[in-house]
Amino acid sequence: MSGATLRAGVIGLGWAGQQHMAAYAYAPGVELVGLAGLEADALTSLGETYGIGADGLFPSWQDLVSSGGLDVVSIATPTTLHAPIAVSALDAGLHVLSEKPMAENATVARTMVEAAERNDRVLDVSFNHRRRGDVQALKKIVDAGLLGQIYYAKAGWLRREGIPGLGSWFTRRATAGGGPLMDIGVHMLDMALYLLGEPGVRSATAATYAEFGPRGRGGSTSGTMVKTGVQEGAFDVEDLSTAFLRLDGGGTLLLESSWASYIPRDQAYVTLYGSEGGANVEFGGTLADPYRALSIWTEKDGVPALLQPNVPPDGGHQAAVLDFLDMVAAGDSTSYRGHEALARAVVVDACYASAEKGGEVLL
Numbered sequence: 001m002s003g004a005t006l007r008a009g010v011i012g013l014g015w016a017g018q019q020h021m022a023a024y025a026y027a028p029g030v031e032l033v034g035l036a037g038l039e040a041d042a043l044t045s046l047g048e049t050y051g052i053g054a055d056g057l058f059p060s061w062q063d064l065v066s067s068g069g070l071d072v073v074s075i076a077t078p079t080t081l082h083a084p085i086a087v088s089a090l091d092a093g094l095h096v097l098s099e100k101p102m103a104e105n106a107t108v109a110r111t112m113v114e115a116a117e118r119n120d121r122v123l124d125v126s127f128n129h130r131r132r133g134d135v136q137a138l139k140k141i142v143d144a145g146l147l148g149q150i151y152y153a154k155a156g157w158l159r160r161e162g163i164p165g166l167g168s169w170f171t172r173r174a175t176a177g178g179g180p181l182m183d184i185g186v187h188m189l190d191m192a193l194y195l196l197g198e199p200g201v202r203s204a205t206a207a208t209y210a211e212f213g214p215r216g217r218g219g220s221t222s223g224t225m226v227k228t229g230v231q232e233g234a235f236d237v238e239d240l241s242t243a244f245l246r247l248d249g250g251g252t253l254l255l256e257s258s259w260a261s262y263i264p265r266d267q268a269y270v271t272l273y274g275s276e277g278g279a280n281v282e283f284g285g286t287l288a289d290p291y292r293a294l295s296i297w298t299e300k301d302g303v304p305a306l307l308q309p310n311v312p313p314d315g316g317h318q319a320a321v322l323d324f325l326d327m328v329a330a331g332d333s334t335s336y337r338g339h340e341a342l343a344r345a346v347v348v349d350a351c352y353a354s355a356e357k358g359g360e361v362l363l
Contacts, residue, residue, distance in 0.1 A: 006328065007069055009034030011061045011085055012076030013042045016099050016317070020074040020126075023321035025050055030072075030325060036064040065089050072328060074126075074321070075099060078169045079176050083108045086123065090115040095122040095333075097324040101186050102338065104177030106345040109338070116337040122327045124320075125341035127190040131315030131323075134281045134294040135191060135270075141279065141296060141309060142195055148276030155192040156256035157184040157268040159220075163212065163259040166219040167234035179237030181208070181348060184268075185257030190344055192253055192270050198340070200248040205360045206351035208238035218260025243351045255351075 008024040008031065010017050017037070024032040032050050036058040037043050047057045058064040061081075065073070065088050075085050075098040083103045086096045096116070102125050103109035116123035129135065141147065157180070164183065169175035176182060193199065212218035213235035240258035247253060267284035277298030285291040296307035327336040346363060354361040 006030045006071045006325065007033045009036070009056075009064055009070045009073045010076065011036045011064060011073060012099070013037035013039050013046060014076060016126075017074070017076035018046070019128075019317035020076055020097070020321055021046065021050060023318040024074075026318060027322060027325055029329075033069055034058065034064050034067065034073075036061045061085050062088070065092050065094070070094055072097065072325070079182070080104050080174070083112050086112045087115040090119045090121050090123065093119060093121065095324075095328045097124050097126055097321065099126050100190075100341070101125075101177065101182045101348070102341040102345050104182075106342065106349045109342050109345040113338045113342050116333065120333055122324065122333045122336045123338035124324045124327060124336060125338065126317060126320040126324075127187060127194075127341075128315075128317045128320045129187045130191050130194050131319035132281075132283075133312040133314045134283075134292065135195070136315070137309045137311045138270075138272075138279055138281050138294060138296075139195055141307075142197070142272070146277055146296070146298065146307075147272060147274030147279060150196055150272050150274040151251050152253075152273040153192050153196060153251070153271065154254045155188040155270045156254075157188050158256065158258045158261055158263055159184075159218075159266045160263055161218050161260050162220045162266065163218045163235075163239060164220050166213060166216060171213060171235045171237055173236050176237060178348070178352060179208070179210075179213075179239055179241070180257040180259045181238065181241040181243075181351060183257075183259070185241060185255060186344055186348060188257065188268065188270065189255055189347060192255070193344070195270060195272065196247070196251070196253075198343075199251060201253075201343075201347050201350070201363055202246045202248060203360050203362045204243055204245050204347065204350040204354045206241060206243035206354040208242075208352070208355040209240045210235070210238050211240070212260035213237070213239045220259075238355075241351065241355070243354070245347065 010020045034056045072095045073089050082098050089096050164170040242256045245253040269282040271280045279296045281294050283292035350361045
């Protein structure tokens with residue numbers, strides 16, 4: 001990047017927000033000058049970590065946005081705050097990077113895109129898992145045509161026991177918009193469509209289930225299953241979703257996600273079926289025993305062959321932030337106004353509508 005130093009701010013002090021802070025602090029040509037969050041102790045501590053004075057620390061996101069001291073801002077808050085903050089920041093002339101999911105539904109997400117368009121500003125959503133080294137290696141293989149025409153794909157993220165905070169904002173539709181489909185399934189939807197070259201989704205047939213959360217089971221911090229229920233209204237989202245998506249060109253994608261299920265271990269995967277080869281990227285396990293794998297199956301001179309490509313390091317949130325800064329530095333936001341992320345939100349909405357309807361929904 002070249003030119004004047006960009007002044008960056010982060011709204012939200014949790015794990016995701018801290019990933020954005022570290023990335024801005026690392027990036028050349030950028031100065032992290034503002035933080036906003038309700039947790040006073042964390043705000044002070046993070047301000048000290050990144051050398052931000054009291055005049056750059058705000059308990060209110062509105063005050064940070066209106067301070068006049070920023071060029072770019074990251075949003076790492078509960079889902080239903082993404083759009084209000086993004087629209088306000090874009091209208092204030094800032095470029096915006098939001099955490100996923102984009103918003104609680106596509107209608108609200110569209111207001112973010114409209115704000116980016118009317119203000120000629122960059123709007124991006126941080127899908128950090130597409131920046132994994134194995135995904136980037138597979139993307140090059142797909143784009144090189146080694147798999148031929150990909151006609152079928154499967155993608156999913158399934159947890160053994162991982163509901164993120166039973167009774168927290170994550171498990172309430174009013175603040176999260178949905179359950180694991182919104183939280184982790186959207187990562188796999190993004191990863192699959194990215195690898196497939198962004199085909200349009202024509203229709204969705206989906207189902208959702210809530211077998212763990214309403215009974216107080218499957219919490220990410222629980223060591224044992226409990227038999228008592230949770231407070232009424234504290235869990236009104238799904239804990240498992242499955243969807244069959246028809247794509248432009250005749251291809252299909254099977255998408256599944258769960259926060260809790262009786263399976264041996266956590267697993268996340270994308271499997272591609274092509275006319276000239278197949279591929280699978282997978283990761284999961286436990287913190288104590290994680291695993292990951294990338295495999296390519298094809299044929300060489302009539303002999304079945306297994307390819308194991310070199311995998312670059314993971315990019316993660318740092319790569320997402322650096323890509324966002326490159327978009328800003330390009331000086332033309334026409335291609336960077338959140339339309340790709342909005343397309344994901346439209347698909348998620350269609351899946352929920354299909355589950356409620358009990359039948360196929362056309363997009």
